[in-house]
Amino acid sequence: MVEKIKTGLNVEDRKAVAQALSRMLADTYAVYLKTHGFHWNVRGPNFSSLHALFMEQYTEMWQAIDDVAERIRSLGELAPQGYGAFGNLSSIKDGDPEGDSQSMLQALTSDHETVIATCREALALAQKAEDEASAGIITDRLEAHEKHAWMLRATLGGK
Ligand SMILES: [Fe+2]
Numbered sequence: 531m532v533e534k535i536k537t538g539l540n541v542e543d544r545k546a547v548a549q550a551l552s553r554m555l556a557d558t559y560a561v562y563l564k565t566h567g568f569h570w571n572v573r574g575p576n577f578s579s580l581h582a583l584f585m586e587q588y589t590e591m592w593q594a595i596d597d598v599a600e601r602i603r604s605l606g607e608l609a610p611q612g613y614g615a616f617g618n619l620s621s622i623k624d625g626d627p628e629g630d631s632q633s634m635l636q637a638l639t640s641d642h643e644t645v646i647a648t649c650r651e652a653l654a655l656a657q658k659a660e661d662e663a664s665a666g667i668i669t670d671r672l673e674a675h676e677k678h679a680w681m682l683r684a685t686l687g688g689k
Pocket residue numbers: 569585
């Protein structure tokens with residue numbers, strides 16, 4: 531017999547927060563994959579620093595997706611898996627390996643802003659559900675993506 535989930539959150543809230551976390555997971559995976567591809571394909575006089583910056587960022591995201599997926603499981607839902615599932619949940623497009631370093635930095639900055647917006651939607655749902663554990667994970671992701679966006683923006687010469 532399957533045990534009922536008695537964690538103090540109602541089933542509708544658990545499902546709504548898990549769905550929002552699934553969109554966050556898919557967005558993060560898409561930016562992870564794009565950043566790793568740019569790590570391979572970036573070219574130009576700043577190759578070395580961009581190659582290293584992209585590695586730092588994709589490594590951080592790679593480590594973070596496990597916590598997000600396992601939070602979805604803790605809420606009693608299944609985590610999405612596979613390119614097809616992630617593609618359906620995220621609006622982030624694949625990176626262009628032919629692009630120059632400037633266009634790679636601009637694309638990633640904009641993608642992190644997309645993830646940040648998804649995180650804010652998830653945070654609002656988690657707070658409404660008084661799901662502090664999910665809110666904590668989402669807040670950590672917000673901070674990380676805002677930091678990634680700042681570093682990419684600053685590399686482009688912006689604030
Ligand atoms: Fe590498």
